[in-house]
Amino acid sequence: MNYDRRMTRQLMVGKVPVGGGAPISVQSMTTTKTDDVDGTLAQIYALAGAGADIVRVTCNTVEAAQGLAVMMPRSPVPLIADIHYQYKLALAAIEAGVSALRLNPGNIRKEEHIKVVAREALNAGIPIRIGVNAGSLDKDLLEKHGGPVPAALVESALLEAKYLNDVEFHDIKISVKHSNVPLMIESYRLLADTVDYPLHLGVTEAGPPPGGLIKSVAGISTLLSEGIGDTIRFSLTADPVEEAKAGRSLLEYLGLRERSSLDLIACPSCGRAEVDVIAVAEEANVRLGELGLPIQVAVMGCVVNGPGEAREADLGLAAGRGRGHLFIKGEVVRVVPEAEMVDALVEEALLLSEQGVEARIAAADVTAADLAEETRVELLSIQGDANRASERRAAVQRVAERDG
Numbered sequence: 001m002n003y004d005r006r007m008t009r010q011l012m013v014g015k016v017p018v019g020g021g022a023p024i025s026v027q028s029m030t031t032t033k034t035d036d037v038d039g040t041l042a043q044i045y046a047l048a049g050a051g052a053d054i055v056r057v058t059c060n061t062v063e064a065a066q067g068l069a070v071m072m073p074r075s076p077v078p079l080i081a082d083i084h085y086q087y088k089l090a091l092a093a094i095e096a097g098v099s100a101l102r103l104n105p106g107n108i109r110k111e112e113h114i115k116v117v118a119r120e121a122l123n124a125g126i127p128i129r130i131g132v133n134a135g136s137l138d139k140d141l142l143e144k145h146g147g148p149v150p151a152a153l154v155e156s157a158l159l160e161a162k163y164l165n166d167v168e169f170h171d172i173k174i175s176v177k178h179s180n181v182p183l184m185i186e187s188y189r190l191l192a193d194t195v196d197y198p199l200h201l202g203v204t205e206a207g208p209p210p211g212g213l214i215k216s217v218a219g220i221s222t223l224l225s226e227g228i229g230d231t232i233r234f235s236l237t238a239d240p241v242e243e244a245k246a247g248r249s250l251l252e253y254l255g256l257r258e259r260s261s262l263d264l265i266a267c268p269s270c271g272r273a274e275v276d277v278i279a280v281a282e283e284a285n286v287r288l289g290e291l292g293l294p295i296q297v298a299v300m301g302c303v304v305n306g307p308g309e310a311r312e313a314d315l316g317l318a319a320g321r322g323r324g325h326l327f328i329k330g331e332v333v334r335v336v337p338e339a340e341m342v343d344a345l346v347e348e349a350l351l352l353s354e355q356g357v358e359a360r361i362a363a364a365d366v367t368a369a370d371l372a373e374e375t376r377v378e379l380l381s382i383q384g385d386a387n388r389a390s391e392r393r394a395a396v397q398r399v400a401e402r403d404g
Ligand code: SF4
Pocket: 267, 268, 269, 270, 271, 272, 273, 274, 300, 301, 302, 303, 304, 305, 306, 309
């Protein structure tokens, strides 16, 4: 799917371009104490490995800023210092060499403090994210608007942007996060209509999975499908590695980033299933996931519909009559006993990544496709055609041939 991306200014968070048509980046945030340099760096490496392009780290004490100074040269990804209440810690973070700042306009409120930070960020050549959050909105704005409504969030962001612009600071990225999904969506739409700064998307305080995942996907995907959004974060109450993985996967599933790891698709199973699809899919997911190959693999419960329905998959497995039917791009290439089918799937995935689709189809067992077809026909005769396709075809034919 092609999304017409909203054109925004571009800025650089370290080596990562944000906005202006750059790939949408995934962000996450550490949960360690920032003065624990080794623990925080270990988490940063884990987040980068899970798909985070940029990591935010809290900078809430002088020791945290000192920790950032040590981490910056060793981090695999750019680090953003998260600043609340104490503008002087923003200055300390700049001194530490961070790639960007995040300021919360709801709790650093003095205009002169914001401008001091902006001047120093300008000198250092780093961007600032204006991170508005419905839960910590300035109380004057809450009173004026009667609550954390989209207009209040956007007004908070625009006022902060004005302070920054006053000192010629323009490398700005904005977020207007809300924990209520429809209000989050409305806030970003309103903001996108008003400014051309790149936007960082997220549903704040989304909570633990699965609810937190669903809220984040609903809010972020809606906006991405409208072309809005330049970076994203899933704010989950979970190991942050999970949020980095989820963010990365969402972009891959939407076709906004290239596949970097396994995409396992599987049928939901039904009365036709010849195998425990859930158990087989779980085992395949774990074992193929360990290989780290960027391929799409299908696990289908029956050979009646499996190879056809999953013909887009690079590789697939369909069960039937005590056997596993391996297929590549919908073509059955090998038939193995059911007990060996996951082993065979893993083996074929490795061969496929080494040799490519054409070579593996050329190396197919010539009897496999016939055996799969025999099994399919056999199963249809036992179970019947659930879709009644042949019956319907005959009925359509009769209607078409009716006189007059
Ligand atoms: S592939 Fe077979 S078992 Fe799976 S849902 Fe479709 S018909 Fe049912």
